[in-house]
Amino acid sequence: MNNKVRNFSVEWLIYGVCAFILGAMLFVIAYGEYRHVRERETARLVSVSSVTDYMLTQHLERIAVTLGNLRRSMTAGWEQRPDIAFNVSERLKTLASAMNSVRSISIIDASGRIVFSDLDALVGQDASQRDYFLAHRKKPYFDTL
Secondary structure, three states: HHHHHHHHHHHHHHHHHHHHHHHHHHHHHHHHHHHHHHHHHHHHHHHHHHHHHHHHHHHHHHHHHHHHHHHHHHHOHHHHHHHHHHHHHHHHHHHHHHHOOOOOEEEEEOOEEEEEEHHHHOOOEEOOOOOHHHHHHHHOOOOOO
């Protein structure tokens, strides 16, 4: 009887050691797969972020050039001439429709009143308390659009 108990204990010990080894092997395999997936996804995210950075940079540079060209095309006193004012409104509508990432384009005077916009509903509204207007008022810089 004592021999049977000893054999039974040895069998359970062997079973426990084998189960531990099998569990360790499965852990090593799963961890290796995890590391492989993590490296692959990290490389993919780096690639996507660099492409996104390039595309956004190009897009924002084109918007800045377009708005700079618009600003340079307006001569002094343009806001007083109705023929130019109509032309500006139409031009803003064309530009906004061509730039799908731009919600609206507005020209705001020094007091914060929206003088021209591609959205007719915005014309005449007060933007003097908006963050974008206050930021420019705090740090005026001619090239800030």
